[in-house]
Amino acid sequence: MTGMGWTGRLLLIGVPFLWLALFFLLPLLIVVKISLAQSTIGIPPYTPLLVDHDGGRELHATLANFALITNDDLYLRAYLGSLGNAAMATALCLLIGYPVAYAIARSQGVRRHLLLFLVMLPFWTSFLIRVYAWIAILEPNGLLNQCLIALGLTAAPLPLLNNEFSVELGLVYSYLPFMILPLYGSLSVLDPSLIEAAADLGARPLQGFLGVTLPLTLPGIAAGSLLVLIPALGEFVIPDLLGGPDTLMIGKVLWDEFFNNRDWPVAAAVAVVLVAALAVPLLAAQRFLERGHAA
Amino acid sequence: MLGFGFLYAPIVLLVFYSFNASRLVTVWAGFSTRWYGALLHDGAFGTAALTSLEVAAMAAALSLVLGTCAGFGMARFARFPGRLVFGFALLAPLVVPEVILGLSLLLLFVACQSWFGWPSRGMLTITVAHATFGACFVSVLVRAQLAGFDRALEEAALDLGARPWTVLTRITLPGISPALVSGWLLAFTLSLDDLVIASFVTGPSATTLPMAVFSSVRLGVSPEINALATLFLCVVFLLVALAGWLMARDERRRLFGRQV
Structure with missing residues (x-):
């Protein structure tokens, strides 16, 4: 800041930096450490890595947890299941979110503010409650099935809850605003005269969209996709509440490993593999979000 | 529509x-x-709601201070050692799956407890965890608002002889007050809403409202x-x-x- 001394700067950056180093970066390292330990019965329920031994210290690290993850295909299927569900949710959010963002960007004045507000409002309401609300709708005796039966579209209630369909629906529903906002960000700064110019030069609406609008909003598409994909990959609440016995997602596996099996080292190993898999999209997300700041 | x-x-x-x-x-x-x-x-929900509100208020206040500092640092200083790492640590918690944040913080607290015998898990650990990701959200808002802030106002005040501290409290902070208000509110509601991280880092003493709701919702x-x-x-x-x-x-x- 203007006229601010060296100590001021150090405090300003140093305090939050130290906080994040202590409570975000250091914990990630501890996860790696524990993933190399063995599970025992006790408090804490894992073995120490460094063991005092004949006056010296010995490193007791094991890759057994990672071996377990790679050998038992439950984990592989859970990772792939998460990836499939999250990728599908991202694509659906993009398909639904793009027209919505487009409509908001094209509207004017108060209407535009109101629509934006309506997109953001779900951020402020409880995620848990919004997911829970779907249970009453999708239940075998739920509202949707009753409507379908009343309309004569189906004789018996359809299995809508506790399967892949409900998980996918929950993911799209919960993460849609995260897609719409960055898309709106890109679309609102798009100069409409570019599309008019394309039209004047003989481009049909579809050509104009594919040739001008879509490429110019790629940063928004990328940012929105990452904001949906990354958290959806590790989602726990949605597969737990809306999923069924055959729903395999890694966030839920990690939770069960930790809370039900009380196997902290395996849970840590699952987390390490997930973070490693997320490293590339995370770094990409940082680039896109940083660019958003620069603009 | x-x-x-x-x-x-x-x-x-x-x-x-x-x-x-x-x-x-x-x-x-x-x-x-x-x-x-x-x-x-049903008293259980009442107690849990009070716990949640208390945690959320404290976590939001902490988030506001930390996030405002961080937002200032990122917006005003183009280069300093570790800026890239700092930027990553500020943005990553916004997207990293909650199970990972929760598990990693819990393991930190457990390690701390075995080294120093402190802190015992409960409201304090939930507050610290919530302040960490809340600060990241606040910093994004503050940074965006500072980007649109006219620095000429600060320079004018300095030229007129105001001390840097006066400029900060009379010009800059009021200027970004919308970001501060919405930042605090966002940190507050995020804390109030969080189930996953709180479930990991809490101890037997503290149950937040989402945890109480979740255990009841699981039954239908x-x-x-x-x-x-x-x-x-x-x-x-x-x-x-x-x-x-x-x-x-x-x-x-x-x-x-x-x-x-």
């Missing part, structure tokens, strides 16, 4: 059902507020939860409306103030 219907229909239905006299979702047995009464008599739909959700939504809407009104009033004052 279908998109908005999709976003809001479930919430509207939830509010509607909370006034259903019947326990069954399938039957509309007339208007009733009996579930609100049942909720009031219950009208008390509908009533609770409706109350929660009312509080949130009031807070958001208040924030919006405050910011609009601020904006109007500033506009008229300049004209006069």
